[in-house]
Amino acid sequence: MALSEQEVLAGLAEIVVEETGVDAADVQLDKSFTDDLDIDSLSMMTIVTLAEEKFDVRIPDEEVKNLVTVGDAVSYITSAQA
Amino acid sequence: MAVVVTGLGATTPLGGDASSTWEAALAGRSGVRTLDNDWAELYGMPVNFAGQLAVRPDTILTRPETKRMDPSAQYAIVATREAWADAGSPEVDPERLGAVVSSGIGGVWTLLTAWDTVKERGAARVLPMTVPMLMPNSPAAYVELEVGAKAGAHAPVSACASGAEAIGMAFEMIESGRADVVVAGGTEAAIHPLPISAFAAMAALSKRNDDPAAASRPYDMGRDGFVLGEGSAILVLESEEHARARGAKIYARLLGVGMTSDAYHIAAPEPSGDGQTRAMRFAVERAGLSLNDIVHVNAHATSTPVGDPIEARGIASLFGDHTADVLVSATKSMTGHLLGGAGALESLFTIKALQDRKAPPTINVPNPDPDLPISLVRDVPADLAPSGDLAAINNSFGFGGHNVALVFATP
Numbered sequence: 001m002a003l004s005e006q007e008v009l010a011g012l013a014e015i016v017v018e019e020t021g022v023d024a025a026d027v028q029l030d031k032s033f034t035d036d037l038d039i040d041s042l043s044m045m046t047i048v049t050l051a052e053e054k055f056d057v058r059i060p061d062e063e064v065k066n067l068v069t070v071g072d073a074v075s076y077i078t079s080a081q082a
Numbered sequence: 083m084a085v086v087v088t089g090l091g092a093t094t095p096l097g098g099d100a101s102s103t104w105e106a107a108l109a110g111r112s113g114v115r116t117l118d119n120d121w122a123e124l125y126g127m128p129v130n131f132a133g134q135l136a137v138r139p140d141t142i143l144t145r146p147e148t149k150r151m152d153p154s155a156q157y158a159i160v161a162t163r164e165a166w167a168d169a170g171s172p173e174v175d176p177e178r179l180g181a182v183v184s185s186g187i188g189g190v191w192t193l194l195t196a197w198d199t200v201k202e203r204g205a206a207r208v209l210p211m212t213v214p215m216l217m218p219n220s221p222a223a224y225v226e227l228e229v230g231a232k233a234g235a236h237a238p239v240s241a242c243a244s245g246a247e248a249i250g251m252a253f254e255m256i257e258s259g260r261a262d263v264v265v266a267g268g269t270e271a272a273i274h275p276l277p278i279s280a281f282a283a284m285a286a287l288s289k290r291n292d293d294p295a296a297a298s299r300p301y302d303m304g305r306d307g308f309v310l311g312e313g314s315a316i317l318v319l320e321s322e323e324h325a326r327a328r329g330a331k332i333y334a335r336l337l338g339v340g341m342t343s344d345a346y347h348i349a350a351p352e353p354s355g356d357g358q359t360r361a362m363r364f365a366v367e368r369a370g371l372s373l374n375d376i377v378h379v380n381a382h383a384t385s386t387p388v389g390d391p392i393e394a395r396g397i398a399s400l401f402g403d404h405t406a407d408v409l410v411s412a413t414k415s416m417t418g419h420l421l422g423g424a425g426a427l428e429s430l431f432t433i434k435a436l437q438d439r440k441a442p443p444t445i446n447v448p449n450p451d452p453d454l455p456i457s458l459v460r461d462v463p464a465d466l467a468p469s470g471d472l473a474a475i476n477n478s479f480g481f482g483g484h485n486v487a488l489v490f491a492t493p
Binding site for chain 2: 018019020021042045046049050052053058
């Protein structure tokens with residue numbers, strides 16, 4: 001059964017917090033990974049790799065550049081779920 | 083340019099910092115224990131013990147830090163933070179600050195865990211941080227980032243001489259004028275089934291599974307190989323001028339380094355010990371001392387049947403009539419062999435021995451090999467002269483015929 005956007009956000013936040021140490025409260029839909037959360041491209045690739053496994057989705061490399069905000073990622077993952 | 087030691091840090095099988103490690107060594111404690119896992123049973127490993135860290139880094143570092151660093155880099159960062167704070171967290175021009183941190187094996191946990199991932203879950207699951215974590219210069223690079231070193235970051239690799247070579251290279255960076263301060267040392271995190279199996283395959287490891295704490299016994303008749311250890315030691319080295327200008331506490335001087343190679347065999351030491359004695363002689367000459375000034379040697383002495391006598395005979399032939407006055411300590415009897423971390427940890431022991439004027443003990447030597455013509459410090463520390471200048475050598479030798487001797491002296 002597919003997860004809701006809220007559930008994806010919570011799961012993604014866990015990954016982001018564990019990987020980067022940012023405050024969980026800062027992982028909000030409107031936050032930019034690079035500008036607001038100070039996440040570099042290597043960390044972003046790590047988050048994507050872990051998210052693919054956690055949510056059982058595939059996020060192509062060429063798609064990652066479109067995931068500017070946390071909301072972009074949550075939307076992509078939510079709709080990509082089988 | 084005189085080079086001095088102004089900061090010490092360590093995390094070892096004997097303690098989570100430099101002072102607890104040194105206190106445990108003076109007390110003659112062993113950091114070697116049975117492994118708390120089922121590797122021996124699971125993989126048929128003939129050895130089920132090692133010198134594991136006394137304090138795990140994940141109790142000190144943040145979760146993101148432990149996820150982005152191989153254990154070898156984690157240990158180096160723990161030791162670096164201690165050493166840097168111990169040096170007074172000095173303000174240094176970044177372009178005059180260097181980092182030289184070695185590992186003998188590199189990020190073996192990262193490499194092999196990633197290979198497990200490829201086999202079990204596919205290539206797409208390999209994490210992007212894998213390469214920065216497994217590369218052997220990763221600890222040096224993380225230390226460079228930690229202190230903001232821009233004069234150069236290096237990771238000379240020479241198996242079990244790596245940590246000493248790093249300190250030698252740092253010495254040369256300062257002496258040649260490339261840097262004022264260099265954070266230098268070694269680290270190793272190779273207690274993994276593969277390195278244990280591989281060292282065991284070359285019959286290099288002790289198999290004293292029933293009595294791990296007594297397994298590392300350099301110079302004893304019952305020695306049957308080395309004991310794998312892990313950990314890191316880091317020194318802050320500084321030009322004397324820079325250290326004096328900022329009023330830094332000075333532990334010791336690093337007066338000279340001697341480095342030679344055997345050109346003999348990929349793993350076995352050259353039987354005459356010529357390369358080892360040349361390294362010691364060069365280091366003493368470069369220090370501007372005479373052999374009679376040396377009162378203590380922290381020996382490489384790994385507890386192998388073949389290696390220990392070669393070094394002992396080399397020491398005796400080099401020092402001649404003075405040999406009886408040179409107190410030799412084999413601290414791997416307590417820590418196990420930290421491979422690329424060994425030369426740094428034993429440099430730290432050498433520095434503390436000079437500071438406290440006490441040579442640390444060698445434990446587990448109830449039956450000293452009669453063929454070893456040296457003054458071995460056994461069971462309890464031995465006093466060095468209570469006053470006056472003291473100088474000592476730390477020896478480190480590595481597979482491949484790498485020989486490194488460092489000469490330290492009281493400030």
